[in-house]
Amino acid sequence: MGLFDEPLAEIAAWREERRASGELHSLPYDPVNTWPVESSLVLREDTALELGATGRSSLSLLLWTERRDLVPEDAVLLLGGDLSPQLAEDAAAPLAFGQLVLVRGRFPDEYDAYRDLRDVVYETRASGVSTRVWPDRLQLWSRVSRRALQEGFTLEAYGNAIIKRLREREESQAAQVAFILGRQEELDRLRPAAEKARDVVDALIKMYEEMNFDCESCEYLEVCDEVAELRLIRDRLKGERQGEAGERPPGKEGDD
Amino acid sequence: MRGVVAVCGKGGVGKTSVSALLCRLLSGEDGVRGLAVDADPSGGLSLSLGISPRRTVNDLRKEVISAARERPTDARDLAASIDYRLLEALGERGNLAFLAVGRPEEEGCYCQVNTFLREAIETLAGHFDLTVIDAEAGVEQVNRRVIRRVDLLLLVSDPTAKGVRVAEAIKGVADEAMLYGRAALLINRVGDPQAAERLAAETPLEVIGILPEDPAIRDFDAQGRSLLELSEDSPALRALRELIGQ
Numbered sequence: 001m002g003l004f005d006e007p008l009a010e011i012a013a014w015r016e017e018r019r020a021s022g023e024l025h026s027l028p029y030d031p032v033n034t035w036p037v038e039s040s041l042v043l044r045e046d047t048a049l050e051l052g053a054t055g056r057s058s059l060s061l062l063l064w065t066e067r068r069d070l071v072p073e074d075a076v077l078l079l080g081g082d083l084s085p086q087l088a089e090d091a092a093a094p095l096a097f098g099q100l101v102l103v104r105g106r107f108p109d110e111y112d113a114y115r116d117l118r119d120v121v122y123e124t125r126a127s128g129v130s131t132r133v134w135p136d137r138l139q140l141w142s143r144v145s146r147r148a149l150q151e152g153f154t155l156e157a158y159g160n161a162i163i164k165r166l167r168e169r170e171e172s173q174a175a176q177v178a179f180i181l182g183r184q185e186e187l188d189r190l191r192p193a194a195e196k197a198r199d200v201v202d203a204l205i206k207m208y209e210e211m212n213f214d215c216e217s218c219e220y221l222e223v224c225d226e227v228a229e230l231r232l233i234r235d236r237l238k239g240e241r242q243g244e245a246g247e248r249p250p251g252k253e254g255d256d
Numbered sequence: 257m258r259g260v261v262a263v264c265g266k267g268g269v270g271k272t273s274v275s276a277l278l279c280r281l282l283s284g285e286d287g288v289r290g291l292a293v294d295a296d297p298s299g300g301l302s303l304s305l306g307i308s309p310r311r312t313v314n315d316l317r318k319e320v321i322s323a324a325r326e327r328p329t330d331a332r333d334l335a336a337s338i339d340y341r342l343l344e345a346l347g348e349r350g351n352l353a354f355l356a357v358g359r360p361e362e363e364g365c366y367c368q369v370n371t372f373l374r375e376a377i378e379t380l381a382g383h384f385d386l387t388v389i390d391a392e393a394g395v396e397q398v399n400r401r402v403i404r405r406v407d408l409l410l411l412v413s414d415p416t417a418k419g420v421r422v423a424e425a426i427k428g429v430a431d432e433a434m435l436y437g438r439a440a441l442l443i444n445r446v447g448d449p450q451a452a453e454r455l456a457a458e459t460p461l462e463v464i465g466i467l468p469e470d471p472a473i474r475d476f477d478a479q480g481r482s483l484l485e486l487s488e489d490s491p492a493l494r495a496l497r498e499l500i501g502q
Contacts, residue, residue, distance in 0.1 A: 041383035043289065044348045054344075115332065122336060132340035135333040136323060141340060206328040 003110055003200050003229045004063040007193035008070045011063070011100065014190060015178070018079055027156055029074035029175075034161040035153055038127035042143040048088040049149065051181070052097035053141040059098035059180070059187045060133050060140035061194045062121055064105060064113055071104035071174050074167065076159030080181035085149055091182075098180035098187050099140055101162060105172040110233055111208045114201060116169065124162045128153060136202075138194050155179040199223045203230055207237055257500045259407030260381055262295075262389040262398050262436070266422035270444040271412040272296070273473050275390035276304035276483040277496050282386055283352050283484050291384040293377070294356045295402050301390040302356055306482025307347040312358025313373055313401070316341045320369050331368070338369075338376045349484065353384070357401055370401070378403050395426060399434035409439040411461060415452045420459050427461060440464035442499075444492075465499040467492045 002008075018024035052058030065071060081087070101121055107113035118135075125131055128148025132141050144153060159177035166175040180186045203220035207230075215221055215234075224230045261278065265271040275292065282290035294301035294309070302309060320338060323329075329337075347354035355377070381387040381403060389406070391398045398406070409430055413419035420441070427439050441461040446452040447469045456463040470492035476483055486493055 039379075039383075041343075041380070043351065043353060045350055115330070119332065122332070130343065132336070132343050134337045134340040136327045136329060136337065139340070141343070202328050205330050205333075209328060209330055 002065045002067065003204070003227060004065060004197050005067065005070065006227075007197040007200075008063050008065050008067075008102065010193040011102070011190065012070050014186075014193075015077065018186075024077055024079045024178075027076045027078065027159075029076065029163050029167075030156075030160050031164050033157050034164055035157040036127040037124055037161060037165075039125050040128055040130055040145070042128070042130040042145045044143075046145045046147070047143045048085070048146040049083060049091060049144040050094040051142040051144065052139065053094050054139070056187065056191070057094065057096045057184065058140040059100070059138055059190060059194055060135075061099070061138060061190075061197060062101045062103075062114075062118055063197055064103040064107065064117060066104065066106055068104060068174075071102045071176055073176075074163055074174050075176050076156050076163070077176060077178035078155060078181070079178065079186060080183045082154045082156055082179075082181070083144060083149065084154075088144075088146075088149055095182040096180070096184040096187055097140060097142065097182075098178070098190065100176075100178040100180075100190070101166070102176045102178070103166055103172055104174040105169070107171050110229070111204055113171070114204060117166065117172075120165045120169065121162060124165050126153060126158050126161065129158075136198070138191075138198060155181070200227055200230065203227075204233070207234055258385050259437075260387040260389065260403060260405070261408045261410050262391050262395065262403075262406040263410045263412055264391045264395055264398075264423075264426050264430075265412035266414075266419050269412050269414040269419050270473075272300040272304050272390050273477070273483065273492075274410070274412050274442060274444060274467070274496075275301055275388050277473075277486070277493055278386070278388045279305055279352055280484050280486055280493060281497055281500065282388075283350055285351070288351060288385045289383070290352045291381055291387040292352060292354045293381075293387060293389040293402055294354070295389050295398055296392040297357070297359045298392075299356060299358075302347075302354065303480065304477070304483050305349070305352070305354060306484060307349050307352070307354040309345060309347050309354060309356035311341075311345040312356045313342075313345070313377070314358030316345055317369055317373060320373075324369075331372075334368070335372050335376070338372045339379070342373075342376050342380060352484070355380070357397075374401060374403065395430045396433045405435040405437075407437040409434075409436040410464070411439060411441045412444050413441060413455075415443055415446050415448065415455060417455065417458075420455050420461070424459060424461060438462075442467060445469045465495070465502075467495050 130143040411423035
């Protein structure tokens with residue numbers, strides 16, 4: 001059982017449902033059709049399309065697993081279509097926007113995996129597009145410039161750019177990037193799974209950053225009780241810390 | 257003109273007007289982007305430009321600290337959320353963006369948050385052709401809260417010996433407290449050019465130029481109008497344009 005298998009199973013069920021209904025289009029990964037990566041800042045006057053932003057109108061998520069059934073192959077998934085100059089003309093307000101990055105691989109250390117994969121996603125910034133994420137709120141905000149759109153920027157190309165960078169990591173075996181465009185109800189449907197995953201990440205960060213193993217007073221006790229993998233990580237870390245402090249491992253007191 | 261300019265000087269010498277005039281020059285340029293940073297807690301630049309900040313950097317700081325207390329976060333996620341909030345806090349008007357620093361922080365040490373905020377502002381400034389910082393007299397605040405290095409420390413004085421002495425003192429502090437490429441004195445609100453030239457001859461500071469007294473600026477201030485709407489005929493604007501041209 002992996003850290004995110006439960007929320008990933010919910011997302012996979014949603015994916016198959018939407019694929020079956022024909023709403024979700026699965027595009028095979030194309031390493032040639034990508035987009036230049038460069039940090040950009042797009043001002044409002046240069047913005048053709050605004051995606052996501054405040055409150056519940058966006059959803060950003062990164063999950064990983066070892067299970068092939070949850071992330072079967074490399075693909076860009078589009079629900080709600082792709083960007084186009086016509087869409088920019090029609091859209092009067094920011095569009096609801098979701099970006100789900102799902103990775104399959106074998107990662108020896110879960111926290112290193114979180115940091116490494118997250119850095120790849122953060123650093124893959126499309127040229128001519130301002131993208132900002134607010135991780136603890138699961139929020140994502142993008143401004144796509146007129147120039148980028150005129151030059152052919154698409155979510156498909158951006159998804160391919162993210163997959164390309166993720167696949168450069170030795171541990172990764174497959175990656176999918178799902179974009180949900182203009183479909184608030186889909187974001188609402190996925191939010192509970194995303195919040196569950198965020199709680200797992202929070203518990204992971206707390207374990208590694210705070211080094212607090214007083215489980216009875218920890219607000220993530222319930223999360224750890226639900227996710228067996230977190231308990232294993234906690235026990236391993238606890239043993240390591242005690243080893244570093246020169247303490248005896250649990251259960252050895254009074255042996256001599 | 258490119259880079260980062262910090263506009264400093266004694267209170268009341270017109271540094272906010274000079275900052276706004278620099279922004280006014282930028283606002284008419286095609287393909288050039290400017291960032292105006294109001295680092296003076298009194299918030300005068302916002303009024304002079306007619307751009308309201310959505311939130312100040314100090315508001316962000318408080319929000320970030322409060323959020324970090326609620327949920328565990330690591331350094332990279334914290335920096336990402338600061339980038340997000342900073343972009344959200346920008347006021348915008350055409351090719352000009354505006355950021356207000358707000359009041360100095362209250363008691364308490366949140367070095368990591370302050371460092372991330374400053375780094376985020378530095379990164380933000382890197383996306384603009386020109387960043388103009390309207391600073392209060394103390395340049396230490398610019399260094400600590402806004403940016404570590406400026407290209408031009410523009411010391412503004414009115415045509416008085418007192419104003420020039422304060423500008424000299426500010427440069428003395430800046431020599432110790434911040435990194436800058438060049439420091440230069442601009443004598444503002446000059447009614448008698450000969451008197452201004454005498455002051456210029458007496459100071460050890462490099463004098464970059466003289467701006468004439470401009471009744472239009474006084475009128476705009478009195479009426480609460482944005483200096484971004486100032487006519488091209490404004491004598492001070494014309495003089496500043498010539499200085500930049502040089």
